[in-house]
Amino acid sequence: LEEMSAAVIGEKMYTLGGWHxxxxxxxxxxxxxxxxxxxxQYPGNHYAAVTVGARIFLIGGFTAHPQGIVQIYDTVQxxxxxxxxxxxxxHGSVSAAYLRGEIHACGGLFDDDLGVVNPNNNPxxxxxxxxxxxxxTRFASMIRGVDHAAFGTDGDHFFVFGGRDAGRNRAxxxxxxxxxxxxxxxxxxxxxxxxxxxxxxxxxxxxxHLFCVP
Numbered sequence: 001l002e003e004m005s006a007a008v009i010g011e012k013m014y015t016l017g018g019w020h021x022x023x024x025x026x027x028x029x030x031x032x033x034x035x036x037x038x039x040x041q042y043p044g045n046h047y048a049a050v051t052v053g054a055r056i057f058l059i060g061g062f063t064a065h066p067q068g069i070v071q072i073y074d075t076v077q078x079x080x081x082x083x084x085x086x087x088x089x090x091h092g093s094v095s096a097a098y099l100r101g102e103i104h105a106c107g108g109l110f111d112d113d114l115g116v117v118n119p120n121n122n123p124x125x126x127x128x129x130x131x132x133x134x135x136x137t138r139f140a141s142m143i144r145g146v147d148h149a150a151f152g153t154d155g156d157h158f159f160v161f162g163g164r165d166a167g168r169n170r171a172x173x174x175x176x177x178x179x180x181x182x183x184x185x186x187x188x189x190x191x192x193x194x195x196x197x198x199x200x201x202x203x204x205x206x207x208x209h210l211f212c213v214p
Contacts (some may be wrong), residue, residue, distance in 0.1 A: 003045035009075055014056055016073075017045040023073065025156050030106065038078045039057035040071050044127035046111075047071075048151075048171075050103050050132045057073045057103055059129075060092040062111040062169075067091040070129070087136045093169070095146070095160045097153035103129040104139070104158050109147040109167060128183075143179055143190045157182055 001018030013026040021039035025200070026032075049056055057185030058071040070083030090108030097104055106126035108170075124145040125138045133180045142160065149163030158181035166172035179190045 005047040005049035007049040024095045048094050048096035050098050060094045062092045089123050092120045093147040095149050095151035099153045106142050107145045140186045143188050182206045
């Protein structure tokens with residue numbers, strides 16, 4: 001298994017990907033693994049896994065067919081359903097997080113292993129997905145489109161750390177970049193200060209205090 005995604009709900013961690021169709025579950029309380037055999041319809045990798053209640057949304061991903069889909073796993077029912085196609089020019093490796101009642105997703109890239117030439121790798125596009133209506137709506141674009149980034153949220157902001165911007169699924173050098181989206185102002189802030197700073201003075205380093213605070 002490789003290129004895995006994971007999501008935590010309660011005392012369990014759900015791991016998915018690696019072109020394996022199933023779900024592997026780790027129970028933190030018993031420290032044991034289980035394999036419920038709830039196979040999804042389109043196995044693949046490069047998903048962004050986002051939890052909404054008891055559901056896990058796999059945003060995008062590189063699959064044999066179709067590309068750029070949303071797959072939704074109900075951990076209570078043990079069943080999979082399909083969501084809408086990504087409405088921007090990316091297949092997988094997007095950044096995504098759940099805040100203010102919606103899934104926010106940005107960037108990513110085409111699966112160039114398919115021989116698809118995409119003139120818009122890496123897109124700066126960003127969209128929100130309503131988990132109830134399953135409708136995408138656009139929000140402010142990233143300052144710099146990236147893929148293979150680390151990402152997260154504090155409930156009010158969407159953080160995207162590093163990533164690549166060569167526009168292809170290869171082990172290209174990463175970028176020392178931090179982007180922060182603020183929901184209330186629908187705006188992005190970015191710093192290209194080093195992401196890893198040793199012995200810095202917090203008053204002089206925006207990354208030493210609270211992630212990305214200008």
